[in-house]
Amino acid sequence: MAKKKQQTSFTYGPVPSRRLGMSLGVDIVPPKICTLDCVYCQLGRTTKSSVTREDFVDIVAVLAEIKGKLDAGLKADYITLGGSGEPTLNSRVGDLIDGIHKLTDIPVAVLTNGTLFYRQDVRSECAKADMVAPSLDAGDKATFEVVNRPNRDITIEKLVSGLEQFRKEYTGQIWLEVFLIAGVNTDAEQVRLMKNLIERIRPDKVHLNTAVRPPAEPNVRAVPREVLDRIAQQIGGVCEVIGEAPAGLSERHETRAEADVVSVLKRRPCTIEDICTGLGITRHEAAKHVGHLQAAGIVHSEQRGEVTYFHIRLDAP
Secondary structure (H helix, E strand, O other), rough: OOOOOOOOEEEEEEEHHHHHHHHEEEOOOOOOEEEOOOOOOOOOOOOOOOOEEEOOOOOHHHHHHHHHHHHHHOOOOOEEEOOOOOOHHEHHHHHHHHHHHHHOOOOOEEOOOOOOOHHHHHHHHOOOOOEEEOEEOOHHHHHHHHHHHOOOOOOOOHHHHHOOOOHOOOOEEEEEEEEOOOOOOOOOHHHHHHHHHHHHHHHOOOEEEEEEEOOOOOOOOOOOHHHHHHHHHHHOOOEOOOOOOOOOOOOOOOOOOHHHHHHHHHHHHHHHHHHHHHHHHOHHHHHHHHHHHHOOOEEEEEEEEEEEEEEEEOOOO
16 A cells, blocks of 8 residues: 555645635645646645556545534635545545535535546546546647656547546536646647547537646746637637636634745745635735745745746745
C-alpha cells in the first residue's frame, strides 16, 4: 500500500470558480503528481509524472473534514475534487464520492485532465459524480506534446477515446475545458482538429479558457477576448468563453487564520480579491494576512499584466 500523504487540511475554500460558482475544493493527491506537465498550469511544473493510481490520503479523514465544514454551515454550489495533482490518480475517488453523497446534497464535480479515462475503473468511479470536467487542449499528437507534455504512457488518442467511451456510459454532465495559448493552438487547423475531437467526445458544454493566472512557463501568452469569441463561434454548438469569477459569499466576514490563506494559495495563485471572496473576509484582513506571510518568506507576488497574484514560495521555510 502506498504511503499516505500527511497534511493538516484536505479542503480549501469555498473559492470562486469561473465555471462552478462557489466551490469547496477537495485535494486528494500530493503536489504535484500528475499524468501531464502542462505549460499553462497555475500550480507550476509537475514534480512527479505518473499513471499509477495510489491510496494517497486517508479518505475517512477527508470525509470528516468535509462534514466539519457542512456542520459549520458550508454554502457551496459544488464540492470539487481537484487540487494539487490529477485527482483520478487517487485509487479511492469512487469511495470519496459515495461518502460525500451520504453527507450532503451539494453536487460533486471532478476536475480532471481526462487522461486516465481509458481505464474502466476510473470511468466507473467518476460516473458517480454529478459533473465531470475534463480537458482537451490540442487537436493532434504534436500539439498535445507541446502543450500538455504527457507521461510517456499517455497519448492524445487514449485521452479522446477514453472520454468518448465515458460519454457512452455516463448520464451526468460533462463540461469540457479547452485551454488556448496564443500562437500555439489557436490557428484554423488546430481549431478544426479540436472541433472534430470534441464531436467525438460529445460534452454537454465546452468552455474556452486562456492564461489568466501565472502559468508554469513564462512564455505562455493569453488569447485576446475577440479571438476567443471567434474560436467559440467556429467550434459552435455548446461552446462558450468562460467569464470572470462570481462575487461570492459577501455576507461571510468571519475571522480566518493565516493557515486558511496558505491553504488556498497552495492550490492556486490568487489576487487579494480572490482571497476575500473565497474566504469571506474583508480586503483589509486579506491584505494583513498576505503581508505577514510575505514578511515570513512564505508568500511572494507576481505581476500578470495589471493584476498582482500571490503564490506560496516553493522554498518557503
